[in-house]
Amino acid sequence: MLWIIIVLLVNLLLETSVSLTVVVPPDPIVAHVGSTVTLPCWISPPENAGALEIRWYRQDQFNNPVLLYNHGKIQDIKECYRKRSSLALRSDQSGGLKDGDVSLRLEKLTFQDEGPFHCYVSGEHLYDSKVVVLKITDSSGPWKAISLSLIVLICVLPGLIGLILYKYRHKRTGHEEKTMKELENRVVGDTNIEELRKHAVEITIDREHLHPDLRVSDNCKISEEYKPTREGFPFELCAFGAQRFTSGRHYWEVELKQANTPPKNFWIIGVVKHGNFTTKDRSALTASAGFWFLCSDGPRGFYTNTDQSVKLSLTPRPERLGVLLDYDHGQLSFYNVTERKHLxxxxxxxxxxxxxxxxxxxxxxxxxxxxxxxxxAEPAEPSQPLLSNTAAVESAVELVY
Incomplete structure (x- = not known):
C-alpha cells in the first residue's frame, strides 16, 4: 500500500513540475496595409507541437478563432481570415511544428487587423497563452481618412485605433475562461447614420413571451413593475422583439435619455436566438448559448456578454444607441447615434x-x-446634415423603470 502512495505522489509531482511555456516577441509587430506578416509564437524549451492544440484568436473570440489547429490538422478558421491565415515558420532556421514553432501568417492585411492576437497552446494537462500586438501602417501616407470607409468591415471592434490597454488573467477548469479586465475603446471619425437607417426596420414587442413584471400599454409603451433587490442586475427582466431575422441587415435605435433626465444607467440591448429565454444566471447568457448583447450595469460599467467578456469605457454615456444586425456576415454592431460614433x-x-x-x-x-x-428618402441636397434631432419618429415601444 505504501509503494502505491509513493508512486501516486511521484506522478503528481511530475505533473505539477512540468510546464508548457509560450514565448512571443516583447514589442509590437509592424506591417503595412495589403502586406503579409508573420506573428511569431513558439514553445520553450522546444517540443513537438504536432499533437497539441494551437489556437489563435482575437479579443473575446476564443470560440471563434482566427485559426485552430488540433488533432494534427487545421480545424477551423474565422470567416474574415479564411484564405488569409495559416501556420508559418517564424524564421528560415525554424523547424516548424516539430520544434514548437506555432507562428501565425496573415495575408492581405487591413486596418481592422490591428490589435492583439492571442497565441494559445494546450496539451492534455498543460497550457499557456501570450499576446502578440500587431500595428498596421499605411506606406502611402496618413490613413485617418481611409479608416473612415473601413469602419464597418468584418472584424472585432473595427473602431479600435491606437493604444489598447489590457490586463490578462488565464484560468482553466475543464475549459478555457478568459476575462479582459480593461479595454479602452477609441473611435476616430463619424459614422454615416443616414446610411445605417437605410436598413431600418420596425420593432414591435412579442407580448406572449414578455416578462411578467413588464406591462405593455395600448400605445406599445412598456413599463417595468419590478421591485429591485440587492442581488445584482435582473438579467431575467427582458422583452423580445416580435420580428425574426434569418438573413440580411437590420437596424434599429433605442432612446436612452428623455427630456430633463440623465441618460439611463441600467439596460441590456442586443439580440437573442428565437426560443431562448433569459434567466437570473448571467453565466448562462453567453454567445455560445445564443445571446449577444451590450449591458450597462450602472457603476459597474459597460460590458459584452461574449464568452470571454469585454469591459468597455464608453464616454460620453450613450443617449441614443443604434443597433445594426448583419446576419449574413455574423456581426452585431452598436453606435452612439448622438455622437455619430461606432462603439x-x-x-x-x-x-x-x-x-x-x-x-x-x-x-x-x-x-x-x-x-x-x-x-x-434620398437627400435633396448633398450638403444636408446626416443627423438631425428630427430624423427619428417618436417611439413605438418604451421600457420604463
Missing part, C-alpha cells in the same frame, strides 16, 4: 432565427424607448 462590433455565427432583446434593468427611473425609424 463596437461583436462577431459571431448566427443560426436559425434571432430576435431583438431589450431590458430596462433596475436601479433608475429613466426609460428606454424603441424608436420607429422609417427609411429616409
Amino acid at each position: 463596437l462590433t461583436i462577431c459571431s455565427r448566427f443560426s436559425g432565427s434571432v430576435v431583438p432583446l431589450f431590458s430596462p434593468g433596475a436601479g433608475d427611473e429613466s426609460t428606454i424607448k424603441i424608436l420607429d425609424l422609417p427609411k429616409p
Whole structure:
C-alpha cells in the first residue's frame, strides 16, 4: 500500500513540475496595409507541437478563432481570415511544428487587423497563452481618412485605433475562461447614420413571451413593475422583439435619455436566438448559448456578454444607441447615434432565427424607448446634415423603470 502512495505522489509531482511555456516577441509587430506578416509564437524549451492544440484568436473570440489547429490538422478558421491565415515558420532556421514553432501568417492585411492576437497552446494537462500586438501602417501616407470607409468591415471592434490597454488573467477548469479586465475603446471619425437607417426596420414587442413584471400599454409603451433587490442586475427582466431575422441587415435605435433626465444607467440591448429565454444566471447568457448583447450595469460599467467578456469605457454615456444586425456576415454592431460614433462590433455565427432583446434593468427611473425609424428618402441636397434631432419618429415601444 505504501509503494502505491509513493508512486501516486511521484506522478503528481511530475505533473505539477512540468510546464508548457509560450514565448512571443516583447514589442509590437509592424506591417503595412495589403502586406503579409508573420506573428511569431513558439514553445520553450522546444517540443513537438504536432499533437497539441494551437489556437489563435482575437479579443473575446476564443470560440471563434482566427485559426485552430488540433488533432494534427487545421480545424477551423474565422470567416474574415479564411484564405488569409495559416501556420508559418517564424524564421528560415525554424523547424516548424516539430520544434514548437506555432507562428501565425496573415495575408492581405487591413486596418481592422490591428490589435492583439492571442497565441494559445494546450496539451492534455498543460497550457499557456501570450499576446502578440500587431500595428498596421499605411506606406502611402496618413490613413485617418481611409479608416473612415473601413469602419464597418468584418472584424472585432473595427473602431479600435491606437493604444489598447489590457490586463490578462488565464484560468482553466475543464475549459478555457478568459476575462479582459480593461479595454479602452477609441473611435476616430463619424459614422454615416443616414446610411445605417437605410436598413431600418420596425420593432414591435412579442407580448406572449414578455416578462411578467413588464406591462405593455395600448400605445406599445412598456413599463417595468419590478421591485429591485440587492442581488445584482435582473438579467431575467427582458422583452423580445416580435420580428425574426434569418438573413440580411437590420437596424434599429433605442432612446436612452428623455427630456430633463440623465441618460439611463441600467439596460441590456442586443439580440437573442428565437426560443431562448433569459434567466437570473448571467453565466448562462453567453454567445455560445445564443445571446449577444451590450449591458450597462450602472457603476459597474459597460460590458459584452461574449464568452470571454469585454469591459468597455464608453464616454460620453450613450443617449441614443443604434443597433445594426448583419446576419449574413455574423456581426452585431452598436453606435452612439448622438455622437455619430461606432462603439463596437461583436462577431459571431448566427443560426436559425434571432430576435431583438431589450431590458430596462433596475436601479433608475429613466426609460428606454424603441424608436420607429422609417427609411429616409434620398437627400435633396448633398450638403444636408446626416443627423438631425428630427430624423427619428417618436417611439413605438418604451421600457420604463
